[in-house]
Amino acid sequence: MLVKITSALIILLINSGIANAQFFESVEKETERILISLSGGDSLKSSELTELKNLLTTYIEKNSSESNLDVNQRSIDSLTNHLTEFESESQNISTDSAFVLFNDWYLHLQNIFYEYSKEKFFSSPKQKILFFSTSMSCYCTLKMTREQTVELLKYVAGNNDKYDYWIIDSYWYNELQIEYETLFAPAVIVFNGSNEVLYKIEYEEKMIAQLTDYFNNNSN
DSSP: OOHHHHHHHHHHHHHHHHHHHHHHHHHHHHHHHHHHHTTTTTOOOOHHHHHHEEEEEEHHHHHHGGGSSSSOHHHHHHHHOOOOOOOOOTSSHHHHHHHHHHHHHHHHHHHHHHHHHHHHHHHOOEEEEEEOOSSOOOHHHHHHHHHHHHHHHHHHHHTTTTTTEEHHHHHHHHHHHHHHTTSSSSSSEEOOOOOEEEEEESTTTTTTHHHHHHHHHSSO
């Protein structure tokens, strides 16, 4: 009987972990889709934000007390409130301005799930791309990080998810910049499946072009 109970508990925990991971990935993918759309000048649809809010509400109601994502309800509430503020502001601003503000929300999302994303990223057996963005800097740097975030997302999607990736707000989380001696943003580090550093690019306007050349010349 004890073995059966233990087995059932393990299955429950595994299923809960999968569900929580799927939740974050669903939110992240929808957020990135909207971000790319806004960067291309597309108008924001209210239904898109409603979908995001519904996902966050579902997490609060069903998962937050049992989550393995290292995220509490207060943090999710802050995301939801931030999204509500963005929705209100976006009704009276240009698409370009909406892109800027929504990028801030995207970084907020990444900050909230930092620990979960860190573990997931370094556990991946794939080649990996770590991108250091920032939510606080001069105008030129912020503009560059926003544009390169979108370029990176498009690049990864265009390669059929061959690479795993993680985008960090280095203004709030700079431990990995210090550890890997990559002290500027935007910057990118490429790791192999064993988490060995293969390649770095720091504060380069043609970062994605250089990254593409690197992978083209070092493909297995």
